[in-house]
Amino acid sequence: MxxxxxxxxxxxxxxxxxxxxxxxxxxxxxxxxxxxxxxxxxxxxxxxxxxxxxxxxxxxxxxxxxxxxxxxxxxxxxxxxxxxxxxxxxxxxxxxxxxxxxxxxxxxxxxxxxxxxxxxxxxxxxxxxxxxxxxxxxxxxxxxxxxxxxxxxxxxxxxxxxxxxxxxxxxxxxxxxxxxxxxxxxxxxxxxxxxxxxxxxxxxxxxxxxxxxxxxxxxxxxxxxxxxxxxxxxxxxxxxxxxxxxxxxxxxxxxxxxxxxxxxxxxxxxxxxxxxxxxxxxxxxxxxxxxxxxxxxxxIENPFKASCEALKNAQNPDGGWSYFYGFPSNEKATYYALKALKLCYFRDPSIEKGLEWIREQYEKNRRVMEKYHEIYPPYVYTLLTLLEFNMLNDTEKIRDVDLIKGVRIGVGKWGNVLGPQPYDTALAIKSLLALGISSNDTDIQNAKSWLLSVSKGGWGTYVKTRFYSYMLPPEVSITLEVLEALAPISTKEELEPHLKWLIEQRTDDGGWANIKEHYLIGVFQYREEPSVELTVRATELLAKFGYDYREEVLNWLMGRKHEEDTIVDSALATMFLS
Structure with missing residues (x-):
């Protein structure tokens, strides 16, 4: 990397x-x-x-x-x-x-x-x-x-x-x-x-x-x-x-x-x-x-040949990519790897093979989501991948919209046994928008209103009980999912406090970790190491709203060691430098 x-x-x-x-x-x-x-x-x-x-x-x-x-x-x-x-x-x-x-x-x-x-x-x-x-x-x-x-x-x-x-x-x-x-x-x-x-x-x-x-x-x-x-x-x-x-x-x-x-x-x-x-x-x-x-x-023959070759070589025999090198294929890693490879090739055997694996997982993951009646992230990443490569027909898209809306736990809310979840709701918004549903759709607008109402900063796991509701400490990963979902349907003014929170989570060395500092009963424990994935995603998101850290993050990328980077890290960094 x-x-x-x-x-x-x-x-x-x-x-x-x-x-x-x-x-x-x-x-x-x-x-x-x-x-x-x-x-x-x-x-x-x-x-x-x-x-x-x-x-x-x-x-x-x-x-x-x-x-x-x-x-x-x-x-x-x-x-x-x-x-x-x-x-x-x-x-x-x-x-x-x-x-x-x-x-x-x-x-x-x-x-x-x-x-x-x-x-x-x-x-x-x-x-x-x-x-x-x-x-x-x-x-x-x-x-x-x-x-x-x-x-x-x-x-x-x-x-x-x-x-x-x-x-x-x-x-x-x-x-x-x-x-x-x-x-x-x-x-x-x-x-x-x-x-x-x-x-x-x-x-x-x-x-x-x-x-x-x-x-x-x-x-x-x-x-x-x-x-x-x-x-x-x-x-x-x-x-x-x-x-x-x-x-x-x-x-x-x-x-x-x-x-x-x-x-x-x-x-x-x-x-x-x-x-x-x-x-x-x-x-x-x-x-x-x-x-x-x-x-x-x-x-290299072109600026991105080496990066693309490295991603191609990391492909598993089944056609997918693992989150960590040498592990079983993973939908999220494959989604980002294919998005990166798309920058280099219109069609390549590695892409075709990866899409075949995605198509197989799409059918399996759809059945899992139907069975458990809640948002299943692997399904979302297979869906987003197939939409990215225009591989779903209108009938399949309608079926996916019905499935996503069918697993709601309220109007514009998706979650699990703990209650409606910002993460699940964000994935649902992303999926519905990618499927062509209007931003004025009732579920999307209600989802937006609910997300903005439960936090003035970042988002974390949401817990709803019979008597009260609360949110666990906010995480950058969940906050990014929410902000990425809301970005196409929100103004800067609506998201300003949440963007400010995200900026405040930047670590001293210029990156983003999932949780900047960990505390136990108010006592500081340790600082989490920033990741390439979160840093690149945060940088790209903030740039859309006029907060440009791209040059600083470029220096950050150059100054760190990448031996432990994941496939997602590698793919996102390649896209960032494109």
């Missing part, structure tokens, strides 16, 4: 969501294209070139004609094969490494045998010789014959890895040991050092440890990160990881931090003594979105 949602989420970030929406990659590339005349350092030129090359073929326009930074970079190469900080500056390992990485990626744009390919190839050979000749002791200093330092060593390893060097090369092997052992990062922050170390390791085929990846993820949770550090760490994470929730969270944060309406860029917050690093930061952000676009296209 966690992987499924991340695929959909990243697709939603990288694909335009409306007629006037611009994909984030297109907007960031437009900014970088216009930056050529403003770039001064070898590092900035190289990073912008890397970003533009990585976006080629993934944005609306062909970038090949606009990537003129190759010639600019070639023109700045010194006679010793290296590059300096500025044009004409003394060659150093760091800037030469950035140039190697950029040119090695750019050469893929040109066919072998062309003049451009030959020029870049000769330049790279010369540059690699410069790096190898600058090796000293166990790594690289900023220039040849100086003691190793972290930054030039990490960059040299990254650059040589891009050129095909691996961990068996003696220079690389010793340099990796040095990078693992040193804690002196020079002028780099620990976050920059960690990201560059991961990129260097990945480049030469050295495993990036789980511990290092975890530290990168933990660092990305820190608010004090500069945007520059965040962009670099995100690029390192995207490079090291597949498409997952942590990557999605990091990209979502970057998306939030962008500047501009049509042309997007990223920068540190400007200050009296601080630089904005706008080109470097924007380049790393663009690289992140371009790389995840590659991984996304490798993973």
């Amino acid at each position: 966690r992987r499924m949602l991340s695929l959909v989420l990243i697709a939603l970030m990288t694909i335009p969501c409306g007629a006037n929406a611009k994909p984030i990659l297109d907007g960031s590339v437009e900014f970088l294209i216009t930056s050529e005349g403003l770039l001064e350092t070898t590092k900035d030129i190289s990073l912008v070139l890397m970003a533009l090359v990585s976006a080629q073929g993934k944005v609306e326009h062909d970038l090949k004609e606009n990537i003129t930074l190759v010639n600019l970079l070639l023109s700045r190469q010194n006679s010793d094969g290296g590059w300096g900080y500025f044009k004409g500056s003394t060659s150093d390992v760091v800037d030469t490494s950035y140039a190697i990485i950029a040119l090695n990626r750019a050469i893929a744009l040109y066919p072998k045998g062309t003049l451009e390919y030959s020029k870049i190839s000769r330049s790279l050979d010369h540059a690699v010789s410069f790096i190898l000749n600058a090796y000293s002791d166990n790594g690289w200093g900023y220039v040849g014959n100086t003691k190793p330092e972290f930054y030039p060593t990490a960059m040299a390893v990254w650059a040589l890895g891009e050129m095909g060097f691996g961990t068996k090369h003696p220079y690389i092997k010793r340099a990796l040991n040095y990078l693992n052992s040193t804690t002196n990062y020079g002028g780099l922050s620990e976050y920059e050092a960690m990201a560059l170390k991961a990129l260097a390791f990945k480049s030469v085929g050295q495993k990036v440890s789980d511990e290092m990846v975890s530290k990168i993820k933990e660092s990305l949770e820190m608010e004090e990160l500069s945007v520059r550090e965040r962009a670099l760490l995100t690029y390192a994470l995207v490079t090291c990881e597949g498409v997952n929730f942590d990557v999605a969270k990091a990209l979502l944060t970057l998306e939030y931090l962008k500047h501009g309406e049509e042309t997007f860029y990223w920068s540190n917050t400007p200050g009296l003594l601080t630089q904005t690093y706008v080109f470097e930061t924007s380049a790393y952000a663009t690289l992140s979105f371009a790389l995840v676009s590659d991984k996304l296209s490798e993973e």
Whole structure:
């Protein structure tokens, strides 16, 4: 489930969501294209070139004609094969490494045998010789014959890895040991050092440890990160990881931090003594979105394929879906699974098989409801499923209306031995409306009046005795059933106190549990964990009445673990992200 949602989420970030929406990659590339005349350092030129090359073929326009930074970079190469900080500056390992990485990626744009390919190839050979000749002791200093330092060593390893060097090369092997052992990062922050170390390791085929990846993820949770550090760490994470929730969270944060309406860029917050690093930061952000676009296209053919495949694979042999994985098929789980799959396929064997199972249960459950003369939830979910897929004829619909009305315990009231129940009455309203009964129907109007009369907040189990009636503590699950049933036939003003109650039940972490806090004789006992099902349903319901928590809930979904989610959770989350 966690992987499924991340695929959909990243697709939603990288694909335009409306007629006037611009994909984030297109907007960031437009900014970088216009930056050529403003770039001064070898590092900035190289990073912008890397970003533009990585976006080629993934944005609306062909970038090949606009990537003129190759010639600019070639023109700045010194006679010793290296590059300096500025044009004409003394060659150093760091800037030469950035140039190697950029040119090695750019050469893929040109066919072998062309003049451009030959020029870049000769330049790279010369540059690699410069790096190898600058090796000293166990790594690289900023220039040849100086003691190793972290930054030039990490960059040299990254650059040589891009050129095909691996961990068996003696220079690389010793340099990796040095990078693992040193804690002196020079002028780099620990976050920059960690990201560059991961990129260097990945480049030469050295495993990036789980511990290092975890530290990168933990660092990305820190608010004090500069945007520059965040962009670099995100690029390192995207490079090291597949498409997952942590990557999605990091990209979502970057998306939030962008500047501009049509042309997007990223920068540190400007200050009296601080630089904005706008080109470097924007380049790393663009690289992140371009790389995840590659991984996304490798993973899925459309944004929802993975989520639909996961739901399909969870189908039981009998055609239904269980509420919990591995258990017998359940009508409610099957209802939500089929609704989710309907978003991806018009007709699919899994849907057909599921509907066959639903049809069988529909007949069985109808007989159960007739026998016990009360609302039977499994029957309601089979009925709603068949109506969703337009699989009932007029005769069957009339029979269902008669059955539902026939199990009333009063005009507009449905329940059990305890008396009329909000839950049962809500299911009856939902069913009758889905069957095409008018909202002005006497039973529906009386049901609405009764429900609104028994509570000024949430609803729970209702107990009616000979002498008095009362309601047990309200529950979010029952309240949602009631509000979902009343929403099509009520105004916001009528439901306002109940909507406010629902909002008040939101847990501290942003979700909804069935009961927020449990008390025993007035003494607090424990807080209940929120569920995906209740959270998504509450969010969708509240949005209909102008209370929009969807973005916050999106972050909540990304931040939680989903190993224990049910099929209903998975299906509702998929529909939520659609």
